Structures are given as structure tokens and as C-alpha cells.
Amino acid sequence: MNEKIERLLAGQIENHVAPFFWQHGESEGTLRHYMQVIQDSGCQSVCIESRPHPDFCGPGWWHDLDIILDEARARKMKIWILDDSRFPTGFANGAVSKAVPSLCRQSVFANRVDGAANTMNIHVNVSDYIRPPKIHLSKLAAIAKKLSPEPRHFNNDKLISVVAVNTVTNDIKQLNTDNGVLDWKRPSQQWQVYVTGLTNDAGAHRNYINMMNQQSVKLLLDNVYEKHYQHYQTDFGKTIVGFFSDEPELGNGQLYAQNNPLGTEQDLPWSAELEQLLTIRTGDNWKKLLPLLWTSLADKQKVAEFRTIYMDCVTTLVRKDFSNQVGNWCHQHGVRYIGHVIEDEGQHTKTGPGLGHYFRAMNGFDMAGIDDIGGQVMPGGESEPKVGPMERVRDGEFYHYGLAALAASEAAINPEKHGNSLCEIFGNYGWQEGVHLEKYLADHFLVNGINHFVPHAFDPHEYPDTDCPPHFYANGHNPQYRHFGQLIRYMNRSASLISGGHPVVSVAVLYHAEAEWAGKSQPYQKIMHVLTDRQINSQVIPIDVFTEPEKYRTELGHRLKVNQQEYQALVVPYAEYLPATIIEAINKLQSVGFPVIFVDGLPDGVSTGKTQLNHECLQVVSLDSLATTLINEEINELSISPADNRLRILHYHGDNEIYMFVNEGKAPYVGKVVVPNNGSCYAYDAYSNQVFPLKANNKRANETEIQINITPGKSQFIIFDQIDTTELSKTFNTSGVREVLLNWQRSQCHAIDYPEFYKQKSVVLPDDLAVEQPSFSGYAAYDTEIEAQANEKINLVITNAAEGVEVFVNHQSLGIQLVAPYEYDLTSKLVDGENTLRIEVATTLERERSQDDNLFEKELMNHQPLSKSGITGKVILYRTK
Missing domain, CATH: 3.40.50 (Rossmann fold)
Known part of the structure; x- marks a missing residue:
């Protein structure tokens, strides 16, 4: 049997999860308790997030980190450290606020000064145009500005050039000024005049490092990384395994800009190193060509060339000065470097919130990182909704088909990643996110090849904290904490199967x-x-x-x-x-x-460059016909019948051939899959940690047809491997005599009071608890009694519930399940005669927290909670002789 499967069946779980653990300066007792809580949830590693801490890299920080490390050593847990005191990475714990301007962020800008269309004589004071243009802020940027401290002001804007551009003839002229005055007669109205300048007074984060300045990035290393090394050198590479960078950015334009490719109104990132590279690539022409970053010519190729050169230089420097420099420091000090950039809405190819090129930005990292927060990936969200929180355009196609692909691809093609990818997950979806959605999200990224996760977040602040929920424990107030722990164990088991090999x-x-930069x-x-x-x-x-x-x-x-x-x-x-x-x-x-x-x-x-396509035998197809073309040419590895556009399949080559199946649709998928492998195979359920027999036929050489049945919200692994049939579990059977249990006694309690239930009353299922008590969040317990014989074969199915379910027979737990249908074999717990049956359902905290007065939370949540409560389906017994 596959060695990993053997270890998993024996209860040996690899750790692939390191949740954020937020720090606010809590008491020693709270910190130690939370380290236990995190470990008890199935996480053997944790990422310490400093963002809310009042004394990062000060005495208070070292005091708290001493406590956490002491607990980690005792528990044999591993520690990652988020690498800055403010979000996003690049604040360098305030060092840039005092740095000389040459180490701060720089931007170039262009102001058009040719006036009215019928004005031929241009007579202006150039100094009037040496300020970056004002940018209309999005709703999100405007809110963030109100909540942010006043940015640093430099007032050191510098003229680069005055340039006239003819957008019809493609001529470009650099104009001279006399004592700061431009006096020029335009030959025709086709000429546009631009003043280009250099500034430190642009972008939302002016007191952050310049990603294209090696010495500026070193401020981050000196003021965060080196200080941690000085305090904990003996822990590096042992308990402390590395650092995490969160959404480092070039930082020009407005905060969280959208639709900001080259050619749109924005300042653009700059540095002295960038100027040197542009000079090598273009000579002194870059000063004359600079306006082409904002305006176009009839000769689109000339524009494409300069924009490509500019972005190529920018992203090359980001790789050298930022990601490689930080990664190299980590490797020299015996630790690893992880994190992610902003990928949203295509920002991974742009400046502003992005770093211009995903693969170059990730170059120095030890894992290829992405994040999914705030309603990006969601069930049925491939195309809808079109608008997300804060009235921002939502590109569901990117989130569902492109996001995970970035990290999974970089992990596979870059030898330095060793197949390791990472997703920051679950964060800022609001309290309406529970284990139903979290299981869907976990499966989505697993089946797309992601094998490490940073769940967002464990928050020890006094409950309720409105900062980016959900919080997985919430000081004991989250009813789904234990259910979340079962999800973590499932994620660890699954991720271990898709590690150590390659897709x-x-x-x-x-x-x-490069294509987007050019046109x-x-x-x-x-x-x-x-x-x-x-x-x-x-x-x-x-x-x-x-x-x-x-x-x-x-x-x-x-x-x-x-x-x-x-x-x-x-x-x-x-x-x-x-x-x-x-x-x-x-x-x-x-x-x-x-x-x-x-x-x-x-x-x-x-x-x-200078070359041409060889047009012989070129194949051009429409997007709509691409998949059919590849299938007709047998450039597809496997096939399914019947067709289904929501069945996701990952083929992973490790010690054995492994296939993971996930159904992202709304109906069960029952059909056949033909895979290019022969030999014995079996199914593995990573949630229940059991192996099952398969109906499989070896059709011909290197081809096997397998019957599959995948329920929405659940997954299945198929392993090509020999197995002792005595290790196989029996498939769940619903062929017996069917009995619907309608009448129950319902009681309830809040998570903090569990298991002290109250308010017992008679109910008939399905329950209408959410309507009856619209503000209740917690546990709903349903009790009844059934007649049975000892060891009688009885299976129980709960068709739907909100959300996590635990079943007890005669006060003995049969375990927690997360996704409907919830299926339990009661046989082993039954006795002759009367048996007590209890079903406990844990809700989300959405209803209890729906009135929180927090601007970001109100934007993320529906004004009226949508979460259901309790058993919302039927409870059915199947008695088999």
C-alpha cells in the first residue's frame, strides 16, 4: 500500500497548515491557551501576525513572542512570523518614515499641458505641472484613506522632461524650456505636450520601501528580520521556520486599484536602478519616450516596445531587489520565505497593488503563494456576482480558473519551489462563512494543486472583534471550532497526498x-x-x-x-x-x-526584438473550439461520461498515481472516468480516513475505466496501488427499510456555554429555528429514542443541516461531519431495546453578529443574515437485515 496512505490510516498526519495568530498584546495566559487551542484544532504550525500589536519589535513584542516560542517548543510546533508591523509588507516597522527620500518610493507622472484644442501657442510655467495628477478614489480607497494616518509629504517633485508627441505621425520631440517657461508653437493640433516628473508624493503608502531599490528593501531586513535573528538565533531553522510577506506592492496609484494597465491615468513606479536599466536598454531616449506609458501613437508597435521594456525592467528589479534579496537572507539564516502578492482582478500583471509579474515576484519565495479572501472564490461564483464588496468589480472567471493556477504552476515549474504552493484562505468572508463554505474552498484549492494553507485567523482579542471575521475560536464563542478542527485534519491528509511529486x-x-503590457x-x-x-x-x-x-x-x-x-x-x-x-x-x-x-x-x-513567426503550419482556433480541438488531437489525458463542467480532477504523480475528484456543481455526479493507468486501485476518503473498493475495468494498455459517484461538497481520491482487501471499509448502504424520524425534542445553547443546553421543546423536522429565533447562533440539539437490537445494521442519513453535525448514540459520539448528506453507521453503538439518539448542529455566528457596527463588516455581510440554523432537512434510518 502507498506509504502515505498507511501513515494516514495509522493516524500519522503531516502538517500543511499554519493559521494566522493575531497579536494585540494579550496576557500570558491567553497566549498559552491559544497555542493549545490552535494545536488542538489540528495545526502543528502557526503564523504569528503582528499587524494589531502595539509594540512590534519592542519589549512588549519580545515578551509575547518569548511566551509563544516557549509554548511552541514544548508542543513541538513550528512558528512563522509575518514580517512587518503594518499591512502590507513594506512598512519596515516605520524605518522608511525617517529615511532619506532616495530610499523611499518614487513615481513618475505625466501631465498634459497643451490646453484647448484650438490653442496653437503653448506658453506655460512648467512648475505648474510638476505635481502628480489627482486620482479619483474608489469607495474602498476612500474608506481606507479615512482610516489611515496622514501620509508622509516630501514636496521635492523634479522635472524629467517636456515632450511633444504627435499621435498621428508618431514623431516625438523633447522640448527645451527657458528659466522654467515653455514657449512653443504647435505645428498642428495633432501634437500633445507632456510634462513628465519625478515625485515621492504619490501612492497611498509613501512611507513604505521601494521594491526596485536594493538599499530600500534592506531597511525591511535590518529593522525586522535582523532584529528577530538577534533575539532568537538559536531558534532559527528549528522552532522558527521562516517569515511571511503579506501582499507587498509597488504602491503607485490608488490603494487597491482596478483596471489600471499602462495607458491609464496614474503615477508609475520609479527608482534610480530603474533609470539605469532603461538607459542601458534605450540610451537617453527613455526621457523622450516616457509619455508613451500614458498615451498611444498611430505606430502601436513603438508604444508596445517601450511599455514592454519599462515593465520588463520594473519586474526584473522587483525580483532582484525584493523577492530574491529577502529570500536569500532567509536561506543564509537557515529559514524559509513564504507569502503572497495581490493577484485580484489581474493585478499580478500590473503595478499599483501588484508587483507587475506574478512569477518574477514569487522568485525568491520558497512556496508559490496566493490568497483567497472576502468572497473571491464562492460556490457558483464562476461568473456571478459581477460586483463584490465595496462595489468593486468581481472577476469570477479569474478567481475560479486563474487564481489557484498561478501558484500551482509556479510550484511545479520552478525547481526552487520543490512542488510547494500556498494559499491564505478563509479570511474576511464575514461571520456567514462556516464549515460548509470552508470545506468548499479547501476542496477548490486542493483539487487545483495547492498543498499548503494559511487559514485567516485565530484572534485572541476580546469577543466580538469586528476585525475581518470569521475567527475560528473567538475565545470559545464560535460553535464550529471543533468542526473546523476536523476540516483542518482533512486538509492536512489531502495536502500530504499531493506533495512530494508533481501534477x-x-x-x-x-x-x-508581456502581451498585456504591449497591447x-x-x-x-x-x-x-x-x-x-x-x-x-x-x-x-x-x-x-x-x-x-x-x-x-x-x-x-x-x-x-x-x-x-x-x-x-x-x-x-x-x-x-x-x-x-x-x-x-x-x-x-x-x-x-x-x-x-x-x-x-x-x-x-x-x-x-527582431524576428518573425514561421507561418507554415500555424494553428489558429477560436476560444470556443479550443477544447474540442485538443480532444480531437488526443491532447487530453482523461475523459468522463457523461459530460459535466463542474467536475474537477487532479492527477498527481507521487509514489503512486493519485487522482483527486471534487464536484463543484449542485447535483451528484454519477458516471465513469477513463484514466491512463492500469493496475489495482482503490478509493480513499480523506475526511473519514478510510479506504473503499472501486468498480474498475482495465480496458486496454494504460487505460482504466472507473465508476465514480461524487456528491457536491465532498471529494474522493483514487489511488493506483495494491491493497490488502481486509483493510477496505464497506460502502455506506441505504438499501434497507426506510424510516423517517419526524418528532424530536430540541434544546439549544451558545458555544461558550456548551454543553449546558436549555429551552427544550418538541419540534417536527425540518426545523424552522432560523425563523423562530432569527438572532440565535450556537448549538441546536435534537433528541429522540429508537428501538433496536445490539449490532443491528442501522444507517442514519441527515439530508441537510446548518451546519456542522455530530451524532451521539447512547451518549457515545459517532463523530463530526461537515457536509450534507451526513451519513452515520449506528451499528457499533446500539444495545437491545431503547437507544437514545442525539444530533447536535453547530451554526455560524452570522445571526448573532449581524448587528455589528463595523463599516467593512457591513459591506461584506448581507444586511439580513442568510445562514440557516439546525436540522433543515430530513433524518432517515435505514435498517438492513
């Missing part, structure tokens, strides 16, 4: 960052959407795998190989322009017969 995928999809482009997630819905597994790969083949272990031939991944085809999303490096790689692949498929058209030109 098996058929198709590589080209990352669209019109098609985001990679649109490709992955149509492939995923047809069970064609794919990964997204950056152009860097072709420009740095040694780093990525790239081989171009009849198979495209990147690290351990071997692809059968490369799909290129529509791009108006592509760099020469990828064109050259495509030509080489096509020359040896490797399938390269362009979607919705060929590029119009080359953004940087």
Missing part, C-alpha cells in the same frame, strides 16, 4: 503579462476556463521559461519539458504583440512538430 498536465498556457491581450484564465470545464488539465507558464532555460530546466522538443512537467501542447492566448523571445521559442517548437495553438488570432507584431 500531471497536458497543456501549457502562455502567461499573458490588447487575452488573459490566460479564459483559456483555462474552457479547458478545466472539459477536464483538460493545464498550467500557466511565463515567457521566462524560454529566456532562462537553465533556471527552469526547459527542454524544447517533441515534448515541451519545464522542470518535471511535460506538456503535449502550448496554447497562446490572443496577443496583439509578443516579445521576440517567445516567437523564437514557438518557431523552434513548431520546427520539430510540437503543437502550438494560437487562440482567436495571430499577433500583429513583435514588441521587443
